[in-house]
Amino acid sequence: MRTLVISDLHLGSRVGRDVLRRPAVLERLCAVLPDMDRLVLLGDTIEMLEGRPAGALADAEPVLRAIGTALGPGREVVLLPGNHDHSLVLPWIRERRAAGTSIGTSGRVPLRSNPDLQTIARFLRPARLQVRYPGVDLGDGIWAHHGHYLDRHLVRQPPSSAKPSTPEEYEGALTASIARIGAGLAAAMPPAFADAAERALGLLRLADVVARPFVAALPGSGLLAPLSAGALGYQFRRAGLPAMAAVSARLEVSAEHVLFGHVHRSGPRDHDDPDEWTRGGQRLWNSGCWVYEPLLLAGASPPHPYWPGGALTIDHGVIRSVGLLDDLDPEELRTPLRRLQPS
Numbered sequence: 657m658r659t660l661v662i663s664d665l666h667l668g669s670r671v672g673r674d675v676l677r678r679p680a681v682l683e684r685l686c687a688v689l690p691d692m693d694r695l696v697l698l699g700d701t702i703e704m705l706e707g708r709p710a711g712a713l714a715d716a717e718p719v720l721r722a723i724g725t726a727l728g729p730g731r732e733v734v735l736l737p738g739n740h741d742h743s744l745v746l747p748w749i750r751e752r753r754a755a756g757t758s759i760g761t762s763g764r765v766p767l768r769s770n771p772d773l774q775t776i777a778r779f780l781r782p783a784r785l786q787v788r789y790p791g792v793d794l795g796d797g798i799w800a801h802h803g804h805y806l807d808r809h810l811v812r813q814p815p816s817s818a819k820p821s822t823p824e825e826y827e828g829a830l831t832a833s834i835a836r837i838g839a840g841l842a843a844a845m846p847p848a849f850a851d852a853a854e855r856a857l858g859l860l861r862l863a864d865v866v867a868r869p870f871v872a873a874l875p876g877s878g879l880l881a882p883l884s885a886g887a888l889g890y891q892f893r894r895a896g897l898p899a900m901a902a903v904s905a906r907l908e909v910s911a912e913h914v915l916f917g918h919v920h921r922s923g924p925r926d927h928d929d930p931d932e933w934t935r936g937g938q939r940l941w942n943s944g945c946w947v948y949e950p951l952l953l954a955g956a957s958p959p960h961p962y963w964p965g966g967a968l969t970i971d972h973g974v975i976r977s978v979g980l981l982d983d984l985d986p987e988e989l990r991t992p993l994r995r996l997q998p999s
């Protein structure tokens with residue numbers, strides 16, 4: 657059994673940072689899919705937090721169709737919503753809450769719970785879709801979760817606040833934060849993309865999807881301080897990895913390997929210290945992202961932990977961190993895709 661895990665595609669990103677809408681990039685991904693038995697989309701697959709969920713789904717359609725065709729009949733896509741596509745799973749969570757039953761750590765979300773899930777399943781044909789939340793057991797002691805629950809351990813809480821120990825408690829903290837970020841992003845959307853406005857939007861996106869948890873974890877820090885890859889890397893090791901370990905410990909996930917995305921920091925890569933990625937006997941793995949963030953990557957070249965195209969492969973229980981776009985000409989990522997019109 658061979659599995660490919662990718663995350664944080666952010667398909668339908670309003671300023672076109674999602675690289676999979678570029679034909680040369682999509683071709684790279686589709687080239688490896690025929691060798692896979694299973695594809696895991698580990699969250700933030702569709703950018704539904706920028707105020708245009710239907711538009712984002714439409715932008716995602718050709719990408720999802722190409723993925724489904726490349727995988728082929730009988731192959732499986734396992735989709736786990738994250739914070740940017742959390743609305744996909746919200747009706748199911750409400751159903752569970754109304755019924756008084758826990759969502760658990762590896763719930764199976766019925767496609768009938770949300771018409772958008774049925775649409776995604778249709779796009780992915782002939783591959784089959786199953787939806788899991790908030791995590792999924794991938795076998796061989798491997799548990800995967802988007803990683804958004806870790807925010808709860810980075811954002812400073814009043815000393816009196818109870819520590820979450822169930823998915824429901826993590827969800828409670830999450831929905832408030834999603835509403836706040838979603839409203840903030842929608843309000844900040846410029847009507848036209850003058851460079852200054854686009855830069856402001858870029859900073860906001862970067863702060864949201866990459867740095868927000870770390871910014872919040874730094875006492876008295878401004879937005880600009882942690883925007884270098886080096887500073888982000890430090891925060892990731894000091895705060896991000898321990899926070900993900902805290903999530904799996906509090907949810908009593910005993911898997912030897914825990915896979916996540918969310919912070920867009922692929923690894924452990926060759927130059928990373930494996931000890932830093934081992935917490936309480938548990939090995940942590942990050943699937944990286946498929947967005948090109950010029951504020952982080954301008955002037956950089958791969959291999960780079962924030963370079964788009966990060967992925968994890970699982971081959972008979974052996975996990976590897978890879979960069980599927982590391983040998984693609986960076987200019988393919990840098991030329992503007994197209995200026996998307998606000999809808």
Ligand SMILES: [Mn+2]
Pocket residue numbers: 699700738739740802804865918919
């Ligand atoms: Mn996320």
